[in-house]
Amino acid sequence: MDNTPIDYKRWFEAARFRVSTRKYFGAPEEGELERLSLLAKALEGDGIRLKVTEATPKLFSGFQSLAIKNVTHVALIIGKEDSPLNRIGYKGEALTLEATAMGLATCWMAGTFKQSEARKIAELEDGEKLFGLISLGKPSEPFKEIPDSERGRKPLEKLVQSEKGMSLADIEPWQNSALKCARIAPSSVNFQPWRFACTKGLICMVASGLFSKKAELDLGIAMLHIDLGTAVEGVHGSWGRDGDVWVFTKANA
Numbered sequence: 001m002d003n004t005p006i007d008y009k010r011w012f013e014a015a016r017f018r019v020s021t022r023k024y025f026g027a028p029e030e031g032e033l034e035r036l037s038l039l040a041k042a043l044e045g046d047g048i049r050l051k052v053t054e055a056t057p058k059l060f061s062g063f064q065s066l067a068i069k070n071v072t073h074v075a076l077i078i079g080k081e082d083s084p085l086n087r088i089g090y091k092g093e094a095l096t097l098e099a100t101a102m103g104l105a106t107c108w109m110a111g112t113f114k115q116s117e118a119r120k121i122a123e124l125e126d127g128e129k130l131f132g133l134i135s136l137g138k139p140s141e142p143f144k145e146i147p148d149s150e151r152g153r154k155p156l157e158k159l160v161q162s163e164k165g166m167s168l169a170d171i172e173p174w175q176n177s178a179l180k181c182a183r184i185a186p187s188s189v190n191f192q193p194w195r196f197a198c199t200k201g202l203i204c205m206v207a208s209g210l211f212s213k214k215a216e217l218d219l220g221i222a223m224l225h226i227d228l229g230t231a232v233e234g235v236h237g238s239w240g241r242d243g244d245v246w247v248f249t250k251a252n253a
């Protein structure tokens with residue numbers, strides 16, 4: 001599977017600034033929407049499409065959306081019943097990070113909008129379903145790097161299963177960069193369902209907990225972050241699967 005991200009330096013930087021935003025202060029500009037639509041087109045594949053469109057007043061009108069304010073635009077995440085969830089996560093996060101790089105605020109959403117209204121706007125074709133959306137808009141102020149203390153993430157020591165591979169102290173710089181970037185990735189209810197193990201030339205990733213099927217989307221988000229963290233260290237590689245384990249193999253390892 002070729003996972004070379006389209007613009008890894010730009011998105012690696014954006015990952016440090018991205019934070020879920022639920023209150024917006026204006027609509028994206030026309031040029032920004034065009035750029036995101038072009039990227040959405042480039043990301044099409046595996047039955048997955050991202051539709052960048054205007055939000056309707058009804059979309060965020062329910063009780064589940066009380067914390068969501070002034071969303072003017074969304075990217076609807078549409079796929080087929082059998083579209084791989086990890087690819088949905090990977091592509092959605094690519095669009096999210098590009099929006100962040102453009103200075104737009106974003107939030108992945110699976111639940112806090114009216115599903116029936118979103119399906120209507122999505123104009124689903126036969127066999128398609130809606131997997132969620134990404135809200136898009138202007139932030140209240142330009143982004144600053146998010147301090148680690150405000151991220152609410154588990155320490156790397158808890159995410160890395162050193163009994164199954166190298167200890168954190170022994171991993172290579174590209175693996176360190178990849179894991180750090182994966183750690184700050186967004187996940188549903190900040191569950192951070194990913195666990196990692198590193199050996200020479202490899203990063204293995206497995207879903208923690210009971211809901212491993214659902215976690216595949218979050219794992220896909222982390223896969224992009226791993227690709228970004230390795231690419232900025234000049235390392236490229238490819239993803240494969242061994243049972244439940246996703247394996248990133250460094251090229252020429």
Ligand SMILES: Cc1cc2nc3c(=O)[nH]c(=O)nc-3n(C[C@H](O)[C@H](O)[C@H](O)COP(=O)(O)O)c2cc1C
Pocket residue numbers: 018019020021022107108109110111112113132151184185186187188189190217218221
């Ligand atoms: C697949 C997915 C679904 C999510 N669904 C929602 C949602 O329905 N509503 C919401 O407010 N946030 C949602 N989030 C945002 C997460 O709560 C957020 O990413 C997580 O708490 C980490 O915070 P951060 O994104 O600010 O780093 C979702 C995130 C992901 C990745």
